[in-house]
Amino acid sequence: MTYVVKPKFHHPELPKNALGYTHRDYEGSISTLCAGCGHDSISASIIEACFELSIPPHRVAKLSGIGCSSKTPTYFLGNSHGFNSVHGRMPSVLTGANLANKELIYLGVSGDGDSASIGFGQFAHAIRRGVNMVYIVENNGVYGLTKGQFSATADRGSKSKRGVVNTDNAIDMAAIALQVGASFVGRSFSGDKRQLTPLIKAALEHKGAAFIDVVSPCVAFNNHAGSTKSFDYVREHNEAVNRLDFISGRAPISVDYAPGGVELVEQHDGTTLALRKLNDDYDVHDRLAAMAFMQQHAAKGQIVTGLLYVEADADDLHGHLGTVDAPLNTLGEKDLCPGAAALDKINAGLR
Ligand SMILES: Cc1ncc(C[n+]2csc(CCOP(=O)(O)OP(=O)(O)O)c2C)c(N)n1
Ligand code: SF4
Numbered sequence: 001m002t003y004v005v006k007p008k009f010h011h012p013e014l015p016k017n018a019l020g021y022t023h024r025d026y027e028g029s030i031s032t033l034c035a036g037c038g039h040d041s042i043s044a045s046i047i048e049a050c051f052e053l054s055i056p057p058h059r060v061a062k063l064s065g066i067g068c069s070s071k072t073p074t075y076f077l078g079n080s081h082g083f084n085s086v087h088g089r090m091p092s093v094l095t096g097a098n099l100a101n102k103e104l105i106y107l108g109v110s111g112d113g114d115s116a117s118i119g120f121g122q123f124a125h126a127i128r129r130g131v132n133m134v135y136i137v138e139n140n141g142v143y144g145l146t147k148g149q150f151s152a153t154a155d156r157g158s159k160s161k162r163g164v165v166n167t168d169n170a171i172d173m174a175a176i177a178l179q180v181g182a183s184f185v186g187r188s189f190s191g192d193k194r195q196l197t198p199l200i201k202a203a204l205e206h207k208g209a210a211f212i213d214v215v216s217p218c219v220a221f222n223n224h225a226g227s228t229k230s231f232d233y234v235r236e237h238n239e240a241v242n243r244l245d246f247i248s249g250r251a252p253i254s255v256d257y258a259p260g261g262v263e264l265v266e267q268h269d270g271t272t273l274a275l276r277k278l279n280d281d282y283d284v285h286d287r288l289a290a291m292a293f294m295q296q297h298a299a300k301g302q303i304v305t306g307l308l309y310v311e312a313d314a315d316d317l318h319g320h321l322g323t324v325d326a327p328l329n330t331l332g333e334k335d336l337c338p339g340a341a342a343l344d345k346i347n348a349g350l351r
């Protein structure tokens with residue numbers, strides 16, 4: 001048995017959101033991951049974000065690949081659609097589902113092995129196409145499920161639990177997402193729920209390819225001295241450029257910071273992001289500067305976190321392709337096959 005159903009009992013006065021749902025309505029089965037695994041904290045942030053945004057669970061489609069990280073959709077949003085695909089293939093399955101039915105909210109959950117090793121090409125192409133989705137990589141620098149081999153995001157020079165030094169260069173997933181055109185890029189840490197939850201909320205409201213790289217320590221295989229993905233290392237080297245609070249066009253959420261260093265970013269759909277700047281030199285609208293800033297800090301061993309880039313008026317794959325308003329899976333034969341006369345006309349135009 002790979003999952004344990006949670007008992008249904010709960011306190012009768014749990015807080016409810018605008019839909020009348022409690023947190024329990026956004027939970028899944030009991031996690032079977034190792035106690036203390038960073039991935040479970042990310043699941044908690046996803047639950048919190050969906051609860052706070054009052055998202056109807058049946059409107060979400062969660063997709064994943066293979067790995068401890070890819071198992072996590074079982075542990076949240078138990079009332080949503082789910083598809084656990086093949087290792088590294090989540091992006092293409094998600095792209096197909098999104099093309100068929102653009103009305104769902106697509107949440108892709110993956111690991112660094114799943115997306116930076118076997119699924120690297122799939123990751124890059126889904127992002128560059130601008131698929132409307134939230135793509136989360138739960139990044140621990142190892143293949144946790146298969147017992148701790150270095151993944152492609154492990155930093156050069158970092159040590160495995162047995163003392164082996166990684167000699168390969170690391171892939172920075174957030175930098176690649178920026179390079180291939182993601183319209184929303186964030187990075188966070190599983191141990192910082194206050195930073196991560198609003199980032200997920202903003203990504204859920206963003207139209208286009210939203211990517212979040214979450215450093216998520218593997219307590220079983222990559223949380224020792226010498227690792228650059230351990231809880232201690234990330235806490236000591238975290239360079240947060242901003243803190244995000246989110247104001248929805250539908251239900252305003254108050255900003256709990258003193259005014260002054262707060263920048264408001266209007267999004268395509270009328271929602272607003274409220275951003276508290278922690279670094280005055282950092283501009284979330286400058287893709288090239290963001291890439292340079294991240295590389296400079298990575299060279300010093302620092303991990304830049306926060307909202308790294310946002311394109312406020314971004315569009316998605318359906319917009320780029322000019323698909324019809326109705327979801328493609330609702331079209332019937334009459335719409336899809338306009339008949340011989342229309343075909344003759346097209347053929348005549350090609351002569
Ligand atoms: C085609 C294929 N190749 C290899 C495997 C073995 N495998 C399962 S999970 C995994 C790596 C998972 O690493 P990651 O995506 O980082 O997830 P984590 O467990 O670290 O969260 C590998 C190599 C597989 N299941 N399928
Ligand atoms: S092996 Fe690592 S990634 Fe997998 S559940 Fe345990 S701590 Fe988490």
Ligand SMILES: [Mg+2]
Nearest residue numbers: 111112140142
């Ligand atoms: Mg991993």
